[in-house]
Amino acid sequence: MHKLEKSVNNITRAILNDYEGTRTIDEVKTFDHPDNEDIINIIESLRRIVFPGYFRNKSYRVYTVRNNISMILEDVIFKLIRQISIVLRYDEKYVMLNDDEINDNAERITFEFLDKLPKIREYIETDVQAAYDGDPAAFNKDEIIYSYPGLYAILVNRLAHELFLLGVPLIPRVMTEHAHSKTGIDIHPGATIGKNFFIDHGTGIVIGETTQIGDNVKVYQGVTLGALSTRGGQSLRNKKRHPTIEDNVTIYSGASILGGETVVGKNAVIGGNAFITRSVPAGAKVSIKNQELRYNFDSPIEQVEKADLDPEENWFYII
Known part of the structure; x- marks a missing residue:
């Protein structure tokens, strides 16, 4: 036997033996796993439905957009029922159901979710407007829809949140982690x-599970x-752990x-x-106290003068 082949066989046997433990990572599920690629495709298809004139399938002409929506919707329904039927078995209340019962529940949940799309579109319209109103760098609303990461993250969250409320395991988290x-x-x-939620720049923003955010809230990066x-771990499950942000707050x-x-x-204003x-x-307007700055230079420079800053100025909100 060739040396390389022998090494591969030895490693294979060692890994298979390692699978025989009782650890979580050793478990072999008896049902299918959700398909991340399908879930991402569902997101992009739903994005086309939310913005029918922006992210359409380029193989179709503009005047057939309305007909194409029904085709996209059929594809979403097929994939979503399939993926929901897989993940429902992660929930104890569905474990004992047979395949037909699981499929019926997945179908019910899918159509309940799709019934929420007009509401989601209503909210997204306000998010686009909030981004345009709140960002002087925005050239127009098309720029926001096509390119703003904040709007994409909000859209995916609004879709995932409705599935979360319907008790769908795992899929909502896969969606938001993709975003x-x-x-x-x-x-x-x-x-x-x-409504009217605006994320500007966005990188590094973290919003926890039990956070509640009102209308007309603006949040910046970080x-x-x-x-x-x-530290309480699973004992904190289903408890309110994250803050409530009321209407018209800027952070x-x-x-x-x-x-x-x-x-x-x-x-x-935070x-x-x-x-x-x-x-x-x-x-209230909340700010940290101005920190003392120290300057070290290799050559003499003019004295840095201290200036009193007007607390009403926006200097401590600079982004």
Whole structure:
């Protein structure tokens, strides 16, 4: 036997022996696994339905868009029923059902979800408008729809959130983690987000599962809406761990707002890099104290003068 072949056989036997343990990673599931590629295709198909004039199949002419929607929808229905029927067995209440019963439930959930698409489109329209109104760098709304990572992350979250509310295991998280990988924006599908939500720049944003966000909220890059501590592990499941952000709040870059009892009141402004673990009253402006800067130069320079800054100025909100 050739030396290389012998080495491969030895390694194969060692790995197969290692599979015989009782660890989680040793478990061989008795049912199919969800297909990430199919789930991503579902997202892109739903994106075409939400924006029918923007992300259509280029093999079709413009005047057939309405007919194409029904074709896209049929494909989504087929794939979504299949994927939901697979993941339902992760839920204890479906484990004992036979294949026909699982399929019936998957079909019911799929159509309940698709009935939510007009509502999702209503909310996304407000998100596009919020991005346009809130970003002077936006050339037009087409630029936002085609290119803004914040809008993509919000869209995927709104789709995933409806599946999350319908009790679908795993798929909502696969969807939002796909958006996370594309945009750097991590929104748990359990997070509740109101209308007119604007994410500017976006990279590094984290929004936890039990976060509640009202209407007309604007969030910049690097913001964390998180939990105070996860040391309790699974004992914290289904408990409110993340903050509530009320209407008309602006949160600037690098701010961290933590804790399930933390409420940021209406019309509040949270300055960059603020670290907040208790509630903020409505209308408040929160900022960190100006830090002392030290300058080291190789050659003499003019004295740096100290200037008093007007607290009403926007200097501590610069993005």
